[in-house]
Amino acid sequence: MKGGRARWKIENETFNTLKNQGYQFEHNFGHSKKNLCSVMGIIMLLAFLVDQMQLLCCKLFQHARTTTRTFYNLWETMRAMFKFFYLTNWESFIYCLTNMEIPNTS
Structure with missing residues (x-):
């Protein structure tokens, strides 16, 4: 039961x-x-x-999830990032989500 x-x-x-x-x-x-x-x-x-x-596996994603508090906010932030910024890799993308600044990728 x-x-x-x-x-x-x-x-x-x-x-x-x-x-x-x-x-x-x-x-x-x-x-x-x-x-x-x-x-x-x-x-x-x-x-x-x-x-x-x-x-379960990605510490960066876990941190981004806790920073944005809800999945909905995470998805909306991701959409905005895709719309306005060009990022070269996943780490840069998650870093931007958690810190709200563009890292120097050069």
Whole structure:
């Protein structure tokens, strides 16, 4: 019985994260295109998987996540960084997220 409840809790927390923390999982991306909704859902789950792996393994990403406080703020900050700055590598990108300044990459 405990195993079933633990599994339900994990699934519930995962779908809650996908719905409420910037992934927009409840949005229907299909709009009458064949298989588009399924493809977008799979891409969203892959993005979630990459984020979870980074949270477990990447100290820079963990620091960026704690600095921005929420995933939504992290994604919005990342979008702004991609829009306004050209960064040459992942370390520079995360460094900018956490320190809000452009490092000297030359």
